[in-house]
Amino acid sequence: MYNPKSKKAEEFIHDGEILETLQYAEDHAQDRPLIEAILRKAQRGEGLSHREAAVLLDCSLPDLNDKIYTLAAQIKERFYGNRIVMFAPLYLSNYCVNGCVYCPYHLQNKTIPRKKLTQEEIVAEVMALQDMGHKRLALETGEDPLHAPIEYVLESIKTIYGIKHKNGAIRRVNVNIAATTVENYRKLADAGIGTYILFQETYHRKSYEELHPTGPKHNYAYHTEAMDRAMEGGIDDVGLGVLFGLERYRYEFTGLLLHAEHLEAAYGVGPHTVSVPRIRNANDIVADSFTNGISDETFAKIVACLRIAIPYTGMIVSTRESQACREKALKLGISQISGGSRTSVGGYAQGESEEESTEQFDVSDRRSLDEIVRWLMDMGHIPSFCTACYREGRTGDRFMMLLKSGQIQNCCHPNALMTLKEYLQDYASPETRIRGEALIEKELFKVTNPKVRRLAEENLLEISSGKRDFRF
Secondary structure (H helix, E strand, O other), rough: OOOOOOOHHHOOHHHHHHHHHHHHHHHHHOOHHHHHHHHHHOOOOOOOOHHHHHHHHHHHOOOHHHHHHHHHHHHHHHHHHEEEEEEEEEEEEEOOOOOOOOOOOOHHHHHHHHOOOOHHHHHHHHHHHHHHHHOEEEEEOOOOOOOHHHHHHHHHHHHHHHOEEEEOOOOOEEEEEEOOOOHHHHHHHHHHOOEEEEEOOOOOOOHHHHHHOOOOOHHHEEEHHHHHHHHOOOOOEEEEEEEEEEOOOOHHHHHHHHHHHHHHHHOOOOEEEEEEEEEOEOOOOOOOHOOOOOOHHHHHHHHHHHHHHHOOEEEEEEEOOOOOHHHHHHHHEEEEEEEEOOOEEEEOOOOOOOOOOOOOOOOOOOOOOHHHHHHHHHOEEEEOOHHHOOOOOOOOOHHHHHHHHOOOOHHHHHHHHHHHHHHHOOOOHHHHHHHHHHHHHHHHHHOHHHHHEEEEEEEHHHHHOOOOOOOO
16 A cells, blocks of 8 residues: 555555556646646645656646746746756765666776775865865765775774865765665764765666666565655755656656655655756767666656655755756756766876776766856856755754745755855956956845844955855
């Protein structure tokens, strides 16, 4: 039986419920009164059910699709403003015991060089990232209890938080590692991680088991129930995601929303973030060999419908996507992007040759962080390096309560401006600095609370004189 409160994967990701939802959406793809009613409900900014969102995704009426895109942009602006949070992935190790057929790290791949960073190499990587201006990282590692046990991950987190280089500091470490035990999630929480991220890859159980033929990741239920164990272990910010292209996108879209609804029903707080990666070429992997790939147009529709369905959730698009695709997605609901990314082990400090590449996937947007910051500002966005909510304890239900009430704007907007000011002072090119200073002056007037604005102005002056790390 379908039960969103259940902690059993087969009950909260229920195949029958998904199939019924897909049929319902297909049957109502041109049901104008129903779609208009769903859009009216969505305008309240309280989200939609998976079934309502599936109808919007299937909608084939051009004028109503235009309204879907417009509403997605409005909802993003209402809850997240024009801020775009910046981060970068940091790959620690590509040793892996799994047999995932879409990932070059799979155990049977004998052509990719295997590598694991030492703590000294991690210091070099982090210093290189700090020299770019990054403050927020997402740790990535293959699943290998010998080469990358939880102790290695914990030691690496401690190393990263301890590195102070010039004015640089990594203030938030998010972690994307394989599904693990409640005890290990407790250890990650105690280490002070930000968000625990785990992509489902696919919610279709049969496909999941075929795509993961060997290794611990083959266990669908254990993997799918990982967020429940993370919550039990004290991690209240979790990030979901699927790898679009492995299965039918409508199935994945619905499964993703079922998972979000489960977290809300079982724990009172939905996912902190949702990622929407698409499969890409990599060593030993040809993306075109997977027959469920989606077009840029479909990708944009997915982003828009997710933003409408889960308005309080941060949405991430990585450098897998091209500049043009990311630009469109930013307008439809994306609130976090990576910049200057390397998806290889040691790629920031050591570089990489084509012959010895350890990239997990091809990067489409290879611009520097400075270029991406300037590009965002040219489109009217505020590149934000803020990590204040995590460091002030505004996580889980506390973060969601502030977001839903609109009070988060009194923190996030000035924090974004202050962290942008730090970036401009310490890392930006002269051209980017000029544009950024003009943007900050303009955006200060959007801080409606006089006391907050005055403090923000004072802090910005302090940053100009060399002080760092102010936050509301």
